[in-house]
Amino acid sequence: MKDTEFVNDFENKAKKTIFDCSLASKRDRIAVACSGGKDSTAVLYLLKKFGYNVFAVYIDLGIGDYSKKCLENIKKFCSGNKINLHVVSIKGEFGCNICYIRSNIQEKHKLSNCTICGVIKRWILNKEARKLKATKLATGHNLDDEAQTIIVNFLKGNVLLGMNSGPLTGIIKDKRFVTRIKPLYFHAESDIRKYSEIMQFPVSYERCPCAIGTYRIETRRFLAELGRNTKENIVKNFLKMLPSIRNHFYDKVQKLKYCSSCGEPSRNEVCNACKLIAKQK
Ligand code: SF4
Ligand code: ZN
Numbered sequence: 001m002k003d004t005e006f007v008n009d010f011e012n013k014a015k016k017t018i019f020d021c022s023l024a025s026k027r028d029r030i031a032v033a034c035s036g037g038k039d040s041t042a043v044l045y046l047l048k049k050f051g052y053n054v055f056a057v058y059i060d061l062g063i064g065d066y067s068k069k070c071l072e073n074i075k076k077f078c079s080g081n082k083i084n085l086h087v088v089s090i091k092g093e094f095g096c097n098i099c100y101i102r103s104n105i106q107e108k109h110k111l112s113n114c115t116i117c118g119v120i121k122r123w124i125l126n127k128e129a130r131k132l133k134a135t136k137l138a139t140g141h142n143l144d145d146e147a148q149t150i151i152v153n154f155l156k157g158n159v160l161l162g163m164n165s166g167p168l169t170g171i172i173k174d175k176r177f178v179t180r181i182k183p184l185y186f187h188a189e190s191d192i193r194k195y196s197e198i199m200q201f202p203v204s205y206e207r208c209p210c211a212i213g214t215y216r217i218e219t220r221r222f223l224a225e226l227g228r229n230t231k232e233n234i235v236k237n238f239l240k241m242l243p244s245i246r247n248h249f250y251d252k253v254q255k256l257k258y259c260s261s262c263g264e265p266s267r268n269e270v271c272n273a274c275k276l277i278a279k280q281k
Helices: 005-022 037-051 064-080 090-094 098-108 113-131 143-155 159-164 189-199 217-227 228-250 272-280
Strands: 031-034 055-062 085-089 134-138 180-181
Touching: 005 037, 005 189, 031 085, 031 090, 031 113, 037 055, 037 064, 037 134, 037 189, 055 064, 055 090, 055 113, 055 272, 064 085, 090 098, 090 113, 090 143, 098 113, 098 228, 098 272, 113 134, 113 272, 143 159, 143 189, 143 217, 143 228
Parallel strands: 031 055, 031 134, 055 085, 134 180
Antiparallel strands: none
């Protein structure tokens, strides 16, 4: 396939996902969670190109040169495309970088790097997106990520976690919870990489140096051997089951409350981020 044909197909597929799954309207103000990598940069670029009101949020995790390079990338991209960028630093929020927080928690609790980092990032992103009056929060999750999540939840026997999956997340609507959208939900990671290379996005293709030893990485390897069709089937079949999963578990899920410590939406008295930070002390 020629490059122009590939680019058109890629962009039309994203448009179709946004339209078919009712991800956004032109009235939305969309915060895009940017990491400086190919996936979130492609989402930011496409939403802007399609005429949505977007801005970027970057969380500086303080992972040495890796975070520095990612921040440079996203700054370059946003200034070149006239997009507002908001940078939130973990150090500013918690007084130390993510590696320090993690090592303190991991001394006492067996949690992977990505589990800790993921909880903290989600907490910050929701808070920042709301503060900046975003009506949607877009992420760069792709087909490979989603297939991995479905399999990991299944292997851990935690189908309930899948309730919040899908291109549009959040079954419970709450004014303090910014709905998350995934415009690249049906795009394979390899296609996003190709698109990013053709478009010459200033991004890093390096993996995060802290992504080590997780269940998810092993699942990624296993799915890579099975190929693209298998990943597509996993995601498509999961989406067929999703309405029944949501119906089945809806009443069993605790209603959304507000964390007694930070006030963010939470299913429990204290949210996961505050529990982790308390474990750190
Ligand atoms: Fe955090 Fe894991 Fe992502 Fe690295 S790969 S930024 S540790 S969630
Ligand atoms: Zn909290």
